[in-house]
Amino acid sequence: MFGLKLRDIRTSKGWTRQKLAAESGLCPDHIARWEDNTQVPSWDAMLNLCLALDVECAAFGGFDIVCWQGGSAA
Known part of the structure; x- marks a missing residue:
């Protein structure tokens, strides 16, 4: 999962x-x-995380764009 x-x-x-x-x-x-998987970041926040951590978005696994559209990890 993303949070982990x-x-x-x-x-x-x-x-x-x-x-x-x-x-x-x-x-x-x-x-x-x-991290608790109760929400997922927006794409802007995701990019900020990647830049800060010096990783590519792919480092978080095979998450589909659909999971970001609703703003929920459900």
Whole structure:
């Protein structure tokens, strides 16, 4: 799932959620929701995550664009 991959990539860098938020310009509360798989990021937020973490979007797995359209991980 997206949240697990995000957490794995973040922690492999030794970063806290607060550090990722600072590096990406995103809210730590949103990062927590994404890691808990209760929400998914917008494409803009996803790109900010990728730039901050220095990874390609593909690093998060084979997620279909449809999963981002509703804004929910359901």
